[in-house]
Amino acid sequence: MAPPSATEVLHLNVGGHFYTATRATLTRYPDSMLYSMFNKKGKTVVQPPPQDDNNRYCIDGDGPTFRHILNFLRLSKLILPKDFNDWDMLTAEALFYEIPKLIQLIVEKREKDSSELLNLNVGGHFYTANRSTLTRYPKSMLYSMFSKKDKIAVQPPPQDDNNRYYIDRDGPTFRYVLNFLRQSKLILPDGFKDWDLLAAEAEFYKIEDLIKCIGKRRKAKKKSMLEVQYVYTGQSVEKDKLNYRWKVTGQAKFLDQLSIKGDDSKTSISWKNKEKISRARLFKEIYEIGFTLMSTVSTSSCNKKSRDRFDGKDRWIFIKDDSN
Known part of the structure; x- marks a missing residue:
């Protein structure tokens, strides 16, 4: 049977967001900051956080993100919404609370997401690429569409009946855009003539390096x-x-x-x-x-x-x- 202190319910105020959890949940990981704050067993206990007017323990951290921290403490699993993209904030909070296992899971999850394959339908032409390829250039439109890191990311494109992300642009030209994202080089077939269309697509996708490369290649043509x-x-x-x-x-x-x-x-x-x-x-x-x-x-x-x-x-x- 767990000691009475372990099942004690604690009320928290994290950055203005209120939570309730047992002491056992908050002290699940002995190396964590929360263990030091709320454990009653060890001799190295730090001073418990101050309490507000309603006797809630105040922690000066990000309130919404603490929800994911607390769920991890309860389940020992990292469970996030499908459209989650606050990775930098979650990483910073995990480091603050000093939860090594959570930090490791975040790193693994981010690496998995970056290698995730995405299927695209660009003007009726189908492509497959890693998320990391599509988000290689942080200032690009594709980064805003498919990054999970950017808070101001635009809404992802709609999906067709086969769950391919649909982009209403020129399909054949996207081949050259995608190859540039993969290799950071502009590789074109001999006799390529669609320079105006390629330049327009580069402008739409806001890939500055590609825009510059197209300009240089056009000027350098013999x-x-x-x-x-x-x-x-x-x-x-x-x-x-x-x-x-x-x-x-x-x-x-x-x-x-x-x-x-x-x-x-x-x-x-x-x-x-x-x-x-x-x-x-x-x-x-x-x-x-x-x-x-x-x-x-x-x-x-x-x-x-x-x-x-x-x-x-x-x-x-x-x-x-x-x-x-």
Whole structure:
């Protein structure tokens, strides 16, 4: 039979919240602060807490959280509501009351929650990820949706008929967002073009590192270039008396799209005198395959010894942004 003191009912005022428990419950763990406060057996008993006007023992701790502390003392189990997210406060209170077993259970529970698998339905596309992956960036929308630590967490997304969390955003693009959360790297397929959509999704999910990474990648995208040269020499400035040479230099995949053909290398086309294509038509074809004129330079000179000798070169640079 338990001694009378063990079954004695004590009334507590914890931060303005009132509780009632037996002395045996409060002193279940001999290494705890509560044992030192309320045990009548040991010689190392600290001074019991002061009492309020209604003879309740006053403890200056977090009142709502003490409910979970007290239930643990009663059951030796950590039982929490399904939507519980005050982990930092619970940990701090367990440390204050010096309950080692409770501290250990909290650590284990938090680790389990971080590795918990969550099933998502993003715009009709299904994904599975650890909670810790989705909450990697504390300032992100996904952290607010799925973190159990944040007091100001937004309401979790609704669930579909298969208990997948539904997010009304672009499904295919979420693949790249999720891979970034997993690896902290932006990995995209060759020829990726949906930069505007990816940037919009990164903004929605408020992942600052991803937003910055997208900006840097877009700026760093290489630009393709075509160079057109027109070189002319002769004894007169009159066009029909000049010897001239055209040359277009660039990647073979772009040169192949032009109607003009030559016997040059894969990276250039050139032709002399007999005009195969007008400049207007050549430039029109270059524009039609996505290039724009970036710069133009013209140089010319007369030979000092032979004043009727005339040399010149016109040069045009066209660029194409590969990120488009």
